[in-house]
Amino acid sequence: MQLIDFSKIKVSCENCSLHELCLPRGLTAEELEKLDRVVKRTRPLQKGDMLFRSGEEFHSLYAVRSGCLKLYATSDLGEEQIIGFYLPGEIVGLDGMDNGRHSCTAVALETSSLCAFPYTHLTDICKRVPALNEQMFRIMGRELSQDNQLLLTITKKNADERIATFLLSLSMRFKRLGYSSSEYKLSMSRSDIGNYLGLTIETVSRGMSRFQKQKLIAIEGKFIRILDMGALRELCGAAAAGAKTEDNAASR
């Protein structure tokens, strides 16, 4: 028994506020309607709920409508590596497009609602709506670019720089969603942040404490207020800028 029958809630892509950030971006009203016909809006996930897990059959892509999810890969040894965090308007599930099985696990970090796009239906529409197909390509391309960005961050930056980069990146994403860019709630734990950035929880905690001491940010548990955006931004790539100015093509 459920108190709310979500199947009856009438939400269409067309009148969704995320419209221009999400999968339907750039589609005409007519094309949108086709997409709308296959979208499934399911019961919200509760914090900790899995959307899908590694190894499961891939059948849908999901657009986040509200909330936040983390996506992680699991190594042979059972270690987890968080690949990304997904905010409203972003698409989760691409990790299954390789071979028909999810290679990652997606977990809700807070109560989250999603739109499911069954893959077979989606590819069907793609055949008839080139704009959607290209949008799919773009979304996958963006995912790749983000992965590359993360790789750069992890291999080239030290702990503080990684943390600053992370905080700023979240800030920009919230801004894009119309929220405050200087004040937000971290829905992930310190441990998740560390895992994502290739650091331990202690290092993340120390880094954030240091930022607070330097009056770059204010921390209240999960709430972050950015006090000095400029300084934080400078920190993101400050290592080489400060120390070495410009040494050409150092191996790492």
Add this chain to the structure above:
Amino acid sequence: MQLIDFSKIKVSCENCSLHELCLPRGLTAEELEKLDRVVKRTRPLQKGDMLFRSGEEFHSLYAVRSGCLKLYATSDLGEEQIIGFYLPGEIVGLDGMDNGRHSCTAVALETSSLCAFPYTHLTDICKRVPALNEQMFRIMGRELSQDNQLLLTITKKNADERIATFLLSLSMRFKRLGYSSSEYKLSMSRSDIGNYLGLTIETVSRGMSRFQKQKLIAIEGKFIRILDMGALRELCGAAAAGAKTEDNAASR
């Protein structure tokens, strides 16, 4: 003036030996023909030549026919991060699908020949050939999975494990191509390997020397012979397996 007019060389996807590893995988003869009509086979790249560079307009995907390329992203500070190495049958250029510009630079590590698939033509065909479209999705999905794998390797493994993982991964890829899996030539420098794995050149060199001392591999400059595949494989994930057996969900 060129000694060989490559435009006259008649090679089709259909009779290409990489057929089943490459873009055309799974297409019917008829579909292949459509694809074949848009493929451009260009003059081979020489070692050091750039196929495209970051910021350039994206217009084609490329299949490697022979040789090897490296793909790297560049940070704001000019640091390079190698994203991947591309062997015959693999597709380079997906980094441009995000926003119409390449976010990475591709450089030949040795003389390499390529097939170019102009993007607009490719998407044209995709509209009419669903199998190709899905193949495109799969290829992008695979690229994503590989990125995730690399991330796991870099954040969760120590230097020796990363190097062992790299050597084995190459071994498997060569095997898939029909070459020896126990003996091959590294077309990339130690510095490239280090960059790719998030290590310095010295650490790579030391690791490989150690492997040689332990009789896991034999090194002759760029030539690698794998002497103890089993031990090497064990090394790939040995850290946790040896030391901690199974500690559940350590943050990193």
Add this chain to the structure above:
DNA sequence: CGTTACGTTGATAGGAATCAATGAGGGTGG
């Protein structure tokens, strides 16, 4: 045969992991 890029090896130092202890919520059940 000198020049240059690449690779190896050694010594040292530094940054982040690890170990350890304590503190702060947040939910549960008595």
Add this chain to the structure above:
DNA sequence: CCACCCTCATTGATTCCTATCAACGTAACG
């Protein structure tokens, strides 16, 4: 409603891995 537990987070002390600095060896090339 409070005491308890459990997870999450903070902070300190120590260790260890790998970067860095440095010197030398080697191969490729004109």
